[in-house]
Amino acid sequence: MTGVGSSVTERVLTLLSAFSAEQPELTLTELSRRSGLPLTTTHRLAGELVAGGALERLDGRYRIGLRLWEIGSLAPRGLGLRELAMPFLEDLCAATGQNVQLAVLADDGRSPEVVYLERLAPRNAVSILTRVGGRLPALTTAVGRVLLAHAPPDVLEAALARPVRRFTPETVTDPDELRRALADVRRTGVAITMRQIELVSLSVGAPVRGGDGRVVAAISVVAPVEAGAQPYVPVVVAAARGISRRVANTSPA
Template sequence: MEDLHAATRQHVQLAVLDGTDALVVEKISAAGAVPVVSQVGGRLPLHASAVGQVLLAHAGEDLFTEVVRDGLARFTPRTVTDPATLRLTLAECRRTGVAVVREEMSGDAYSVAAPITDARGRALAALSVVGADARTHLLVPAVVLAGRGISRGLGT
């Protein structure tokens, strides 16, 4: 995480699945970066955050059903609130190995996340970079590389 932060000079965070939320377990903030709502120990919605989408994409149908059952909260005009659209977004996340969120959780915040996996390829956590630039998606290779490095380091 420190290497990713040093390379990007953006917020870097690590989250795990906790019920129907993403629980932020570590975060390295960048001075002067876009304000974000996440904090260590805080929760993010699975459908509107990049770490959440990664976790939800790899969690299975039962959790998806539970998350969409009572409707999907809208945080900004760009938040995905349609279950069918969310399902397509999650399929794309599984296909590409990343989630890219553009102003869905808060205005002017763009995020890229990749899974942290065990030896069997199961997502244990999600790692993301959050920035204020629409070009944040260009950080996909760096986030994926960092996620793979952390995954290998787990030795599970």
């Protein structure tokens, strides 16, 4: 719950964070309850956000406004990467007929998560939980393990020190086992996860590097678990290297 002494910026961010993919529209009372802000404060802030286009109000319910989307689309870490990666993601999707994703690591002081910048989903591909702009715990995803395996030590240790959400009976939650899995990612250059988010799927991820060699993003293919991971490893690695070359060539000298 947000304390009364928090700044206006903190309160606004808390209010906006009350919305989710599962609850994209909220009443004023729901906004107050989910944000932990007093009803009068919620009413005032929501009114100001509606006036600025950050929220929209329809039939007594609030939802995220287009102004926030316009601002968010300017984020250079997402926009530039997505534009550079799209030709390779489209080719990878066409070649495999499976879900293809691009993600970056978001570490905001909580347990590190991945934010999905793009997701291509063919009509007959296996069902997945991800969406563009959505988040998932880093340790349970192939893209997240790629990013954490190459993250600064303090970020990695912070992730391993926190409880891991269990999505399926096979989700790995033991820190020692996860540490070994991340070591394998650094050794092999790819991350393979099986039945970690959904029992029906596997994921193969590989790193995207910037001009200085640092990992700036990760891509993955999500396929039915019965398909096996190995057929997707070469094409995912090739696509990641192609994106890396484009990123390196456009990086400031």
